[in-house]
Amino acid sequence: MPITISPPAPTSDDSIELVFSGSGCVLSTSQAQVGANFEFTVILNGTCFATPPSFSFTWNVGRLPPGDYTTTLSLGGSIMESQALAVSQGVLPFPAPIPSVGFGGLVLLAVAMVLIANKSQEGRAKAINRVRHDIEVN
Structure with a gap:
């Protein structure tokens, strides 16, 4: 179950997309950003076809400040894959956080x-x- 980060080497100028893919009969999905971790959870249906269909979900997280992040794909409560996401400094100014x-x-x-x-x-x-x-x- 791969996690694809687009663009592959993002800067703070880029709008970042995370693509979570795999195979199985999907019952539901959820996504949440918890601090520097982007968590995507897939709940599979108990009954499925002989050959489970493939799935792909895209999460546009937008621009991120420079820093290190983690993307996690969980399947039914178990982490299936975790991948580092490093965002480097771009040339455009990143909006300052609202105090x-x-x-x-x-x-x-x-x-x-x-x-x-x-x-x-x-x-x-x-x-x-x-x-x-x-x-x-x-």
């Missing part, structure tokens, strides 16, 4: 929003009280 905020950052952001909203409400209340006072005096 994310952890749980602590979200808590600080929420507290800041509450404080700002509270300060805004205090200013509004003072303005309303001034208007009421001006109305009472006149």
Whole structure:
């Protein structure tokens, strides 16, 4: 059951395709990227023809940052093949990842929003009280 990587020596400029092929009566498939591992799972049907048909599934993973990856083909829960995938630096700039905020950052952001909203409400209340006072005096 071979895994074919296209192009064979990808750079970060290339759109990468992984092709998983073999033979058997396929019941279902699934694919997942877990970190630097691309996992493709095939579940075969228990009953099949005398000569199982061949199958081929293509997974377009797109552009990847330079680095080392692994592709894995599992058949019914058992790893049938694993292959290294090395992506070298291309000439095009690779988009920078969007920074994310952890749980602590979200808590600080929420507290800041509450404080700002509270300060805004205090200013509004003072303005309303001034208007009421001006109305009472006149």
